[in-house]
Amino acid sequence: MAFSISNIYKNLFPPKDQSFLGVDIGASSIKVVQLTRRHSRAVLETYGEIALGPYDGKEMGKAMNLSSDKIAEALTDLCRESSVTAKQSAVAIPFLASLVSLIEMPTSDPKQLAQMVPIEARKYIPVPISEVLLDWSIVPKEGKLYPTYADEPKQDQRGNKIDKTDVMVVAIHNDTVTKYQEIGAKTSLITAFYEIEMFSTIRALLDQNSKSVMIVDIGAGTTKLYVVERGVIRNTHLINRGSQDITLAISNALSVPFADAEKMKRDTDISSSQSDRNVIGMVALTLDYIFAEANQVLLSYEKKYGKTVDQVMLIGGGALLKGILPTAKKSFQTDVAIGEPFSKVEAPAFLQDVLKSANPEFSVAVGAALRMLQET
Numbered sequence: 001m002a003f004s005i006s007n008i009y010k011n012l013f014p015p016k017d018q019s020f021l022g023v024d025i026g027a028s029s030i031k032v033v034q035l036t037r038r039h040s041r042a043v044l045e046t047y048g049e050i051a052l053g054p055y056d057g058k059e060m061g062k063a064m065n066l067s068s069d070k071i072a073e074a075l076t077d078l079c080r081e082s083s084v085t086a087k088q089s090a091v092a093i094p095f096l097a098s099l100v101s102l103i104e105m106p107t108s109d110p111k112q113l114a115q116m117v118p119i120e121a122r123k124y125i126p127v128p129i130s131e132v133l134l135d136w137s138i139v140p141k142e143g144k145l146y147p148t149y150a151d152e153p154k155q156d157q158r159g160n161k162i163d164k165t166d167v168m169v170v171a172i173h174n175d176t177v178t179k180y181q182e183i184g185a186k187t188s189l190i191t192a193f194y195e196i197e198m199f200s201t202i203r204a205l206l207d208q209n210s211k212s213v214m215i216v217d218i219g220a221g222t223t224k225l226y227v228v229e230r231g232v233i234r235n236t237h238l239i240n241r242g243s244q245d246i247t248l249a250i251s252n253a254l255s256v257p258f259a260d261a262e263k264m265k266r267d268t269d270i271s272s273s274q275s276d277r278n279v280i281g282m283v284a285l286t287l288d289y290i291f292a293e294a295n296q297v298l299l300s301y302e303k304k305y306g307k308t309v310d311q312v313m314l315i316g317g318g319a320l321l322k323g324i325l326p327t328a329k330k331s332f333q334t335d336v337a338i339g340e341p342f343s344k345v346e347a348p349a350f351l352q353d354v355l356k357s358a359n360p361e362f363s364v365a366v367g368a369a370l371r372m373l374q375e376t
Contacts, residue, residue, distance in 0.1 A: 018376060019045055019086040021079075021189065022369030024197065024362075025071060025094070025180075027063035028052055028220035028244065028317070030078055033365040034086050035345060037373050044347040044355075047362060048082030050074055061262040063221035063244050068179050072186035079187070088376070089189045090368040091180055092197040095224050099125060099132075099171045100198065100236055102139070108165040113138070121169045132171040139166040139232055168233065170196060192372060198236065200367030201315065202228055204341035211310040212301075215339070216294055217363070218318025220244045223290050227301050227309065234305065237297045241286050243318035249282040271323030283321065291331035298332075308334065315339035319360035341366035 024031040029052055034045040051060035055070045066074075078084075101124040105113060117136045122129055177194065184191040206213060208231040217224040221242045227235040243265070251261035268279045270287075298309050312332045314324065319338055328336045341363040342355040 018088070020369050020372030020376065021084060021086040021089040022200070022365040022367065022372065023075065023089050023091045023189070024200070024364035024368065025075070025091070025183070026052075026219060026364075027094075027222070027242075028061055029361075030071070030075055031362055031365040032075075032078055032082060032084060033362055033369045034082075034084055035366075035369040035373060038346075042345045042370060042373055044342065044345045044351075045086075046082050046084060047358075047365070048078050048084075049358075049361065050078040050081070059257075059259045059262065061220065061244060061247055062258065063219075063242070068182040069186065072183045075183065075189075076187050079189070087188065087190050088192050088372060089184075090200075090372045091184070091191050091194050092200045092364045092368045093172055093176065093180065093194050095197050095236075096222060096238065097172065097176045098196045100196065100233075101169045102233070102235075103167050103169055105165045105167050108138075113165065113167065117167055117169065121171070124169065125171050127173065132173050133177055134169070134171050136167050136169045139168055172196070192375075195368060195371060197364045198224070198226055198233070200364045200371065202226065202231065202233070202367070203370050204344060204363045204367030205313060205315070205339045206231060212307060214294065214298060214301075214309050214312045216290070216312060216314050216316075216319075218243055218290065218314065218316040220317060223294075223316070223318070225294055225297050227297065229305075235297060235301050237293070239290055239293050241289055243286075243316070243321075246283050246286045246318075246321075249285055250279055253282050254278060265321070267322075269322040271326040275323075287324070287327065288331075291328065295332065298334075311335045311337060313337050313339045315341075315360045315363045317361055320357075339363055344370065 019034055019036045022033045029049050031049045033047045035042050036045055052064040052066055052074055053060045053062045055074050056064055056066060103120055105116060107113060118129065118134060121134060125132060180194060201215060201217060205215065206228055210230060212229045215226045219242045221244055223239040223242055225237040226233060247258060247261045247265050250264055251258050264279050268275045270280050270283050302308055312334055314328060325336060325338060338360055340359045342359055347355055
């Protein structure tokens with residue numbers, strides 16, 4: 001099993017037919033997507049999702065912290081119910097379980113970077129290096145579309161130009177990897193590698209020709225923000241609010257059980273004047289907080305790079321809220337869209353409507369499976 005980010009910018013598929021599984025173990029559910037390659041195209045074979053709450057006697061939609069045994073049980077059940085046949089899999093590691101830093105190094109020489117990056121990374125990692133799996137990748141300079149003052153060559157005290165290089169450093173705690181290894185060992189799947197969910201998401205939604213995009217992944221317990229410019233990650237941010245907070249707000253305000261509040265959340269069109277104003281108000285409490293913080297990240301990006309974000313893309317379970325698109329458009333001064341990871345794969349025509357409604361939740365699983373196709 002391997003952990004590597006060195007190939008996250010690949011886009012071509014080698015000519016070999018085989019089925020692969022992308023696995024996304026989220027806070028409230030597990031998603032899987034099985035792909036194969038036909039005539040150099042990624043083809044969807046099956047997909048599925050299973051809630052984790054019931055595996056600990058809790059309601060669907062709740063963020064859970066299950067043991068490896070329970071997660072393996074849920075994953076096994078999901079693979080059986082989804083008729084998964086692939087054995088080779090790629091497993092996404094939650095962004096929350098990783099540490100990602102973009103650091104500037106005073107050289108572009110690979111040999112010097114190999115020596116310097118692990119030393120510099122210690123400044124950004126709050127635990128001993130021996131306790132994490134560490135990897136790094138040079139950020140392509142082509143991602144910088146327009147030169148700014150910050151991009152100009154630096155000089156040392158003698159007036160010599162210093163060749164600066166942006167390096168993305170990724171660290172995952174050994175305990176996290178051990179847990180995922182235990183999960184894999186308790187299922188029939190062979191885990192080829194692990195990948196932080198951020199990279200899987202970007203692969204599923206964007207390409208290197210995409211302009212500046214902010215991805216807003218509204219999960220159950222948290223919301224992840226990624227600012228990406230032509231396939232290059234420029235900023236990441238974590239918001240400790242998610243769709244579960246909406247359900248809890250409805251449950252507490254209206255004194256209804258969590259399961260009833262979850263149904264009310266899913267059934268209410270928050271952009272409609274005909275919907276229950278009390279429910280809309282509870283939804284707005286969380287969404288307004290998330291969108292306000294996202295706007296602060298946009299402002300920070302604009303100041304640092306001297307350019308604006310061309311599009312905000314919504315994904316995750318929270319993006320399934322009815323009416324969230326027109327609501328989000330009122331909050332952002334740019335184009336807003338719902339992410340469509342299944343648009344990168346071929347699927348039967350009769351599934352198109354179903355996949356369109358499922359799109360926001362499967363970005364990570366699709367992206368992980370796509371990488372399996374790329375690297376095999």
